[in-house]
Structure formats: structure tokens, C-alpha cells
Amino acid sequence: MFFTKSPSPPLDLGTDVATLTATLCDLESVSGGEERIADAIEAALRPLSHLQVTRDGHAVIARTNLGLIERVVLAGHIDTVPLTEPPNLPVRRDGDNLVGRGTCDMKGGVAVALRLASLLSQPNRDVTYVFYDCEEIENERNGLARVGRNNPELLRADFAVLLEPTDGVIEGGCNGTLRVEVTAKGKAAHSARPWNGHNAIHEAMTILGRLVAYEPETITVDGLDYREAMSAVGIRGGIAGNVIPDECVVTVNYRFAPNKSGAQALDHVCELFEGYGVKLTDTADGARPGLHLPAARAFVEALATPVRAKAGWTDVALFSELSIPAVNFGPGDPNWAHHAQEHCPVQQLVDAEAALLRWLAAEPA
Amino acid sequence: MFFTKSPSPPLDLGTDVATLTATLCDLESVSGGEERIADAIEAALRPLSHLQVTRDGHAVIARTNLGLIERVVLAGHIDTVPLTEPPNLPVRRDGDNLVGRGTCDMKGGVAVALRLASLLSQPNRDVTYVFYDCEEIENERNGLARVGRNNPELLRADFAVLLEPTDGVIEGGCNGTLRVEVTAKGKAAHSARPWNGHNAIHEAMTILGRLVAYEPETITVDGLDYREAMSAVGIRGGIAGNVIPDECVVTVNYRFAPNKSGAQALDHVCELFEGYGVKLTDTADGARPGLHLPAARAFVEALATPVRAKAGWTDVALFSELSIPAVNFGPGDPNWAHHAQEHCPVQQLVDAEAALLRWLAAEPA
Numbered sequence: 001m002f003f004t005k006s007p008s009p010p011l012d013l014g015t016d017v018a019t020l021t022a023t024l025c026d027l028e029s030v031s032g033g034e035e036r037i038a039d040a041i042e043a044a045l046r047p048l049s050h051l052q053v054t055r056d057g058h059a060v061i062a063r064t065n066l067g068l069i070e071r072v073v074l075a076g077h078i079d080t081v082p083l084t085e086p087p088n089l090p091v092r093r094d095g096d097n098l099v100g101r102g103t104c105d106m107k108g109g110v111a112v113a114l115r116l117a118s119l120l121s122q123p124n125r126d127v128t129y130v131f132y133d134c135e136e137i138e139n140e141r142n143g144l145a146r147v148g149r150n151n152p153e154l155l156r157a158d159f160a161v162l163l164e165p166t167d168g169v170i171e172g173g174c175n176g177t178l179r180v181e182v183t184a185k186g187k188a189a190h191s192a193r194p195w196n197g198h199n200a201i202h203e204a205m206t207i208l209g210r211l212v213a214y215e216p217e218t219i220t221v222d223g224l225d226y227r228e229a230m231s232a233v234g235i236r237g238g239i240a241g242n243v244i245p246d247e248c249v250v251t252v253n254y255r256f257a258p259n260k261s262g263a264q265a266l267d268h269v270c271e272l273f274e275g276y277g278v279k280l281t282d283t284a285d286g287a288r289p290g291l292h293l294p295a296a297r298a299f300v301e302a303l304a305t306p307v308r309a310k311a312g313w314t315d316v317a318l319f320s321e322l323s324i325p326a327v328n329f330g331p332g333d334p335n336w337a338h339h340a341q342e343h344c345p346v347q348q349l350v351d352a353e354a355a356l357l358r359w360l361a362a363e364p365a
Numbered sequence: 366m367f368f369t370k371s372p373s374p375p376l377d378l379g380t381d382v383a384t385l386t387a388t389l390c391d392l393e394s395v396s397g398g399e400e401r402i403a404d405a406i407e408a409a410l411r412p413l414s415h416l417q418v419t420r421d422g423h424a425v426i427a428r429t430n431l432g433l434i435e436r437v438v439l440a441g442h443i444d445t446v447p448l449t450e451p452p453n454l455p456v457r458r459d460g461d462n463l464v465g466r467g468t469c470d471m472k473g474g475v476a477v478a479l480r481l482a483s484l485l486s487q488p489n490r491d492v493t494y495v496f497y498d499c500e501e502i503e504n505e506r507n508g509l510a511r512v513g514r515n516n517p518e519l520l521r522a523d524f525a526v527l528l529e530p531t532d533g534v535i536e537g538g539c540n541g542t543l544r545v546e547v548t549a550k551g552k553a554a555h556s557a558r559p560w561n562g563h564n565a566i567h568e569a570m571t572i573l574g575r576l577v578a579y580e581p582e583t584i585t586v587d588g589l590d591y592r593e594a595m596s597a598v599g600i601r602g603g604i605a606g607n608v609i610p611d612e613c614v615v616t617v618n619y620r621f622a623p624n625k626s627g628a629q630a631l632d633h634v635c636e637l638f639e640g641y642g643v644k645l646t647d648t649a650d651g652a653r654p655g656l657h658l659p660a661a662r663a664f665v666e667a668l669a670t671p672v673r674a675k676a677g678w679t680d681v682a683l684f685s686e687l688s689i690p691a692v693n694f695g696p697g698d699p700n701w702a703h704h705a706q707e708h709c710p711v712q713q714l715v716d717a718e719a720a721l722l723r724w725l726a727a728e729p730a
Contacts (some may be wrong), residue, residue: 081605084553105555136607175557179606188449190470190703191618192540192677194596197704201597201615205573212567231559232566233606235613238599240446241544241647242501242618243703248600250566253556253607282606312557338555338608339562 011044013118017349018098021111022091024078025102031079031141034058034133038078041131044114050121051129054154059132059143061154062117070295071126073160073324074117074356075144075315076110077135084340096345103344105337109163109330112353116360123360128157135315139284144315148322159295160319161356164312165332168348170300171310172224172289172327174317175255178265179233182207183277188239188246197244201237204248208232210272211252219257222289224309226257230272251281255313258286284313287320296325302359303329312337329356376409378483382714383463386476387456389443390467396444396506399423399498403443406496409479415486416494419519424497424508426519427482435660436491438525438689439482439721440509440680441475442500449705464708469697473709474528477696477718481725488725493522500680504649509680513687524660525684526721529677530697533713535665536675537589537654537692539682540620543630544598547572548642553604553611562609566602569613573597575637576617584622587654589674591622595637616646620678623651649678652685661690667724668694677702694721 011023029037038058045053051062058078080102083089091100098108110131117129132143139145148155164171184204189197216228230252237248252273256265262283270278290296291307300307310316310328319326331348376388394402403423410418416427423443445467448454456465463473475496482494497508504510513520529536549569554562581593595617602613617638621630627648635643655661656672665672675681675693684691696713 081608136605138606177557177607188703188705190677190699191596191598192542192594192620193700193702194594196700199596201600202573202577204600205570205577208567208570208573212570229557229559231556231564231609232602233556233608233610234603235566235569235600236603237597238601238616240501240703241503241598241616242542243446243598244596245598246705251603251606255557312555334555335558335561337558338553338605340553340611 009040011040013044013114017111017115017353018346020114021103021108021349022098024107024111025091025100026089028089029079030082031134031137034079038133041078041114045117048118051117056147056150057133057143059130059147061147062129064123064126066126068126071128071157073128073130073155073157074113074163075130075132075160076106076113076163077133077143078110078131079133079136080105081136081338088340088342096347097343098346099341099343101342104165104332104342106164106330106332108332108344108349109165112331112349112356113163115353116356119357120360125360127360128155138282144318148318152322155322157324159299160324160326161299162314162316162326162328163330164314164328165330165334165337166328167333168331168351169305170303170307170327170329172291172307173221173258173287174310174312174314175226175228175257176260176262176265176284176286176317177253177255177313178262178269178283179251179253179281180269181279181281182250182252182273184248186244186246189244191242191244194244200245200248204237204250207250207273207276214272219259221257221259222291224289226309227311228257229255255311256286258288261285285317286313287317290320290325293325296327299327299359303355374405376405378409378479382476382480382718383711385479386468386473386714387463389472389476390456390465391454393454394444395447396499396502399444403498406443406479410482413483416482421512421515422498422508424495424512426512427494429488429491431491433491436493436522438493438495438520438522439478439528440495440497440525441471441478441528442498442508443475443496444498444501445470446501446703453705453707461710461712462708463711464706466707468709469530469707470702471529471695471697473697473714474530474695477714477721478528480718481721484722485725490725492725493520503647507680509683513683520687522689524664525689525691526664527679527681527691527693528695529679529693530695530699530702531693532698533696533716534670535668535672535692535694537656537672538586538623538652539675539677539679540591540593540622541625541627541630541649541651541682542618542620542678543627543634543648544616544618544646545634546644546646547615547617547638549613551609551611554609556607556609559609565610565613569602569615572615572638572641579637584624586622586624587656589654591674592676593622594620620676621651623653626650650682651678652682652691655685655690658690661692664692664724668720
């Protein structure tokens with residue numbers, strides 16, 4: 001018998017949440033490369049008779065169907081940003097922390113959800129577990145959005161919890177995000193005689209100057225404070241080593257408070273870079289906190305932990321589009337997401353599992 | 366019979382120099398892709414019984430061996446910088462000009478040399494014609510330097526003329542050139558929380574700022590004025606669309622007057638970018654004019670055209686290393702070299718051919 005690829009190792013959902021987190025992280029799954037981890041998750045969930053399992057591309061959806069009056073979603077993405085060089089995997093234990101790519105953003109949350117899926121054969125609310133691909137890249141490839149397009153009924157719920165890292169507190173809503181390419185134009189010439197051309201990279205200094213001088217705002221929406229951010233995330237220019245380049249492109253990421261629509265945010269960026277070409281490449285609206293809605297209020301009361309605003313964009317915004325109130329709650333300090341020294345305290349993994357178990361295992365109020 | 370590649374079209378060296386220039390340009394030969402044009406040149410020269418032809422990689426060397434007391438080199442590179450998008454080929458005639466990639470830098474000069482090679486079966490000095498590859502890229506791949514390493518005897522001469530574009534005047538010496546990578550370092554973080562990192566692209570604004578503020582000098586060497594230049598020719602940075610990048614690299618090209626060595630020029634660049642990592646990637650010393658030497662003086666007197674300094678680096682510097690006095694003299698305004706609208710006046714092609722014919726066809730003084 002021949003294998004065309006190495007099979008996924010089996011996942012043991014009966015192990016402790018820290019060990020499961022490390023196993024999931026070591027199943028490297030940079031966006032676009034989620035097949036093996038999705039296979040492993042699917043294989044671990046299929047044998048559980050209390051769950052109905054659906055596969056959609058490299059997303060896995062598992063649902064209880066107990067006919068309860070309330071249904072909640074627990075969701076997490078299974079992809080990560082690229083590894084560092086040298087690679088920040090495999091995961092290592094450093095004192096009270098797990099260290100390595102994915103420990104914080106967000107295989108810790110995925111491990112918690114998988115543990116709950118395994119333990120809760122009789123939850124007090126029907127639960128839909130969603131493990132999905134391509135969250136860390138262009139919004140149009142987002143696996144959760146794809147599941148919503150392919151089979152919106154699968155996501156139907158009264159409330160959703162995204163297990164993104166929140167340092168163990170509840171984070172309401174989220175900032176929106178957009179990416180634009182800002183282009184400085186020049187005129188090509190031989191670099192021995194630059195006076196005959198106009199150097200687009202030198203011209204891009206003005207674009208960078210506006211970025212550096214920009215002072216992002218903090219905006220209060222429904223009682224929570226949203227801190228905005230505007231950053232260059234890419235720059236490219238150059239034709240050959242002896243040519244004055246005629247184009248330099250700066251990729252800018254704007255994280256905007258949920259009081260603005262994506263269109264308003266784009267207007268703001270266009271204004272900042274007036275005089276330069278601005279091309280939108282990717283946008284996702286934010287989400288207002290929505291904590292006044294009953295199912296969200298019940299969750300906040302059950303967990304009794306602090307509530308704050310979410311700086312990063314998360315897929316609560318997609319639930320928001322589906323009119324499902326959603327919050328972020330998960331292990332890991334989001335300040336370490338995408339960081340070379342990404343890590344997660346083991347205690348937060350244990351605490352998040354326990355908190356969600358208390359919420360879903362007790363009798364509903 | 367099967368061909369693994371399309372054969373080169375035959376070159377007609379009996380046609381007029383403008384037609385020959387256009388034919389050579391349409392044999393597209395961006396650096397690294399010179400095989401077909403070298404094959405065509407070799408095939409055109411082999412049948413000429415007054416020439417001894419040698420092939421070295423994609424360079425073709427053809428020599429008369431008349432036992433004359435003086436030997437001169439006529440040399441030109443057969444590669445070009447990349448085409449524009451859409452391509453600035455095939456060549457078109459626009460009024461008095463040929464327009465298209467290579468017309469100026471420097472297939473016009475190559476056409477003139479090929480015409481002389483064909484016409485001068487009994488020149489007044491022995492002549493070595495050198496057509497070589499990879500001049501427009503990293504110096505270590507330069508075809509003329511390779512020929513000099515493989516077979517220095519082939520280049521031995523009393524004087525050399527490089528047919529680089531000079532607008533029909535004689536240009537003495539040349540600026541040196543060096544390229545460095547200047548690196549801004551930062552600290553990666555999630556772009557939703559840039560305050561946890563340090564944006565290397567934003568940091569690179571300082572590097573661009575120093576470049577833009579830099580005022581290049583004009584330096585007089587042996588009576589000719591050399592205008593220096595310092596330019597960004599490339600920039601790159603960015604990890605992913607949602608990551609604050611920890612590195613941004615600016616490629617800088619410094620064109621320095623021949624009063625400086627490459628080492629002195631590098632010191633100057635390191636000083637300008639103090640505080641940033643500077644890595645040398647490519648360097649080539651300039652050449653002093655050398656017009657006081659007898660063979661050079663004879664050439665200048667024979668042509669009776671003005672003499673000025675060469676801003677661009679050319680391979681006269683390689684002849685300078687071999688202690689062979691060398692000048693640039695060729696058709697085309699060098700200001701249009703590498704330009705999207707690169708072109709060459711047809712009259713300059715005709716005049717250059719006529720001037721060199723007068724020099725080499727007359728009895729030596």
C-alpha cells in the first residue's frame with residue numbers, strides 16, 4: 001500500500017489541555033496548509049456519537065443535536081501566521097508557559113474547544129464547534145465566511161464565542177481592518193544618471209513620513225475603548241540594480257474602531273495619502289460589542305470576568321453580519337500573537353476550559 | 366530533424382548600420398539570456414577569413430592577426446536591462462530615431478563594431494572585437510571580466526574603445542559603482558497591536574530621508590568633471606498582511622568619482638547610514654581618464670571630437686585594471702539608456718561608423 005502524503009497523527013482528546021495544545025501546534029498549519037490538522041481534528045471528532053460532523057474544505061464543524069432551546073457556537077481558526085527563521089516550533093515548555101507558533105493565536109483555544117467537544121456529551125445548550133482555515137490571510141479566503149456561504153444553517157445560533165486569545169477576559173466587538181496598496185510613481189532612468197528620472201523609492205519617503213507622523217485615535221463605542229492603528233506591513237520597489245525605479249508600493253494596514261464602516265475607513269486612508277494612488281486589497285468591518293443582547297449578557301454573567309474592547313479584528317465580525325451576538329474569550333495574551341516569542345500560560349488554558357465547562361455543563365438559568 | 370530551441374536568424378553585416386542595430390535589438394537579450402544573440406554574432410563572424418574567432422560562454426572575440434605594431438580593442442556588451450511592460454520591442458523607427466530596448470545601450474555600438482569587423486579586412490592597426498554578456502548585472506558575472514580571467518592574452522592591446530553610448534563624443538574614464546543593502550531592524554508584532562513591536566518599514570523612513578537629503582558632489586579628476594550619484598534602487602520589507610515587519614532592506618547604488626577607491630566609497634556610504642547595517646553586494650572601481658597616454662592621445666586627435674567625463678560605470682575600468690588605456694565612444698545619448706523610451710538617432714550610428722572607419726582605415730601616423 002502506498003501513501004501519497006504522511007497521515008496525520010491521531011489526536012488524544014482525553015489528554016490534558018496543555019499537551020493537546022502542544023500537539024496541535026506541532027501539527028504546523030500556516031494559512032493554506034491546514035489539510036493535515038483538519039484531517040486530525042476530523043478523525044478525532046468522528047467517533048464521538050453525540051456529535052454530527054461536517055467537513056467543508058479544511059474546516060470541520062461538529063454539532064450536538066439535543067433539541068435544546070438555545071444553541072451556541074464555539075469557534076476557532078486552525079491556521080497560524082508563518083514561522084520565524086529559525087522555526088519557532090516544536091513547542092517547548094518554559095516554566096509556566098508553552099512557547100511556540102500557535103500557542104497563543106490560537107491553538108490553545110482550539111484545544112479548549114476540542115476538550116469541551118469530547119467532554120460535553122450532554123451540554124445544557126446545544127453546541128456547534130467550528131474549526132476553520134485561513135483566518136490569518138485575505139478575508140475572501142476565510143474558512144468561517146466560506147462555511148457561512150456554503151451552509152449558513154450550520155452556523156445558526158443564539159450566541160457565539162470565538163476562542164481567540166483575550167488573556168482570559170471577555171472581549172466585546174472588534175476593530176475593523178483594511179489593507180491598501182499606496183503607490184509612489186516615478187520615472188525610470190539609469191542609476192548613473194538619476195537626474196534624468198524620478199526615484200519612486202525616494203518619493204515613498206513621503207508616504208512613510210505620513211504613516212510615522214499619524215497619531216491613531218482611541219474611540220469609545222458602546223462603553224468600550226477601541227484603540228486604532230495604522231501601519232506599513234509591506235513595501236516593495238526596484239527593477240534592477242542599476243535602474244532608478246519608477247514605482248514603489250507600500251502596503252498599509254488600518255485597524256479602525258467599529259463606529260466606522262469599511263467605506264468610511266477607506267475614505268480616511270485615502271485622505272491621509274492624498275496625492276498617491278490608493279488601492280484597496282482587503283477589508284473587513286469591525287463589530288460593535290453587542291453586550292446588551294440577552295444571550296451575550298447571560299454569558300458575561302456566567303463567567304463573571306472583566307469585559308474590554310478587542311483591538312484585533314476577529315471573526316466576531318462575521319457573526320455580527322449574521323446577526324449573531326459574539327464575543328472573544330480565550331487563553332493567551334493577544335499581545336504575543338504573531339510574535340517571534342509567541343507563548344501562552346498553561347494556567348490560562350486550564351482556566352478557560354474550566355470556565356466554559358461551568359457555563360455549558362451547569363443547568364441553564 | 367528536431368530543434369530543441371529556435372535557431373538564431375542570420376545577421377547580414379552588409380546591410381546599413383541602422384537596420385543591423387534594429388535586428389540586434391529584436392534579438393532580445395536581457396542579461397543572462399544572451400545565447401541566441403551570441404550565436405548569431407558568432408555565425409556572422411566565422412565566415413570572415415581575416416578574423417580569428419573565439420567563443421567564451423556567451424562572449425564572442427574576433428581578432429585580425431596582421432602582425433601590425435599596434436593593437437586596439439573595440440568592445441561592446443550584448444545584453445540589455447529588462448524590457449518595460451508592455452515590452453519596448455520590437456524596435457520602431459520614429460522620425461530620425463530608432464526607438465526600443467537596446468537601441469541606445471548598446472546594440473547601436475555593437476552594430477557599428479560588427480560593421481567594422483566585416484568591412485576592415487586590412488585595418489591600419491590590428492583590431493580585437495569583443496562582444497560580451499552580462500554587463501548590466503552583478504559585476505562578478507561580467508563577460509568581459511570573465512574573458513580576461515579565462516584568456517587575458519585575448520584582450521592584450523595598446524588601447525581600447527568601448528562603444529557605450531556617449532552621444533557621439535569621447536568620454537574618458539568612468540565613475541565607480543557600488544551597491545549596498547542597508548537594513549532597518551524592528552520587532553515583529555500583530556498589526557492590530559503595533560505598539561508591542563517596532564515597525565522596520567517605518568524605521569526605514571530615516572534611511573530614505575538620508576538618501577533624499579544627500580547632496581552628491583561633482584569631482585574634477587585629471588581635468589574632467591565626474592558627477593556622483595546616490596540612489597535607492599530597491600526596497601523590500603514585510604512578512605504578512607497582519608504582521609508588523611521586523612526588517613526592511615533598502616538597496617542603495619553609489620556612483621563615485623574615480624578619485625576614490627571602492628573601499629573609500631564604501632566608507633563614505635557606511636558613514637551616511639551610520640546606525641544601520643550596511644552590507645556590500647557589488648562593487649567596481651572607476652577609471653581615471655588616462656588621456657595623457659600616447660595611444661589614447663592618438664585616438665582623440667584622429668576623431669577630433671570633444672572629450673568629457675563618463676558618469677556611468679563602464680568596462681573601461683576593467684581595461685584600466687589590465688593597464689590598457691580605454692575610452693568610451695559610441696552612438697546614443699546615455700541619458701536615454703535604461704529608459705522606457707530608450708532610443709538612438711540614426712545619424713549618430715552612421716557618424717560613429719564613419720569616424721571609426723576613418724581612424725582604422727587610414728594609414729597610421
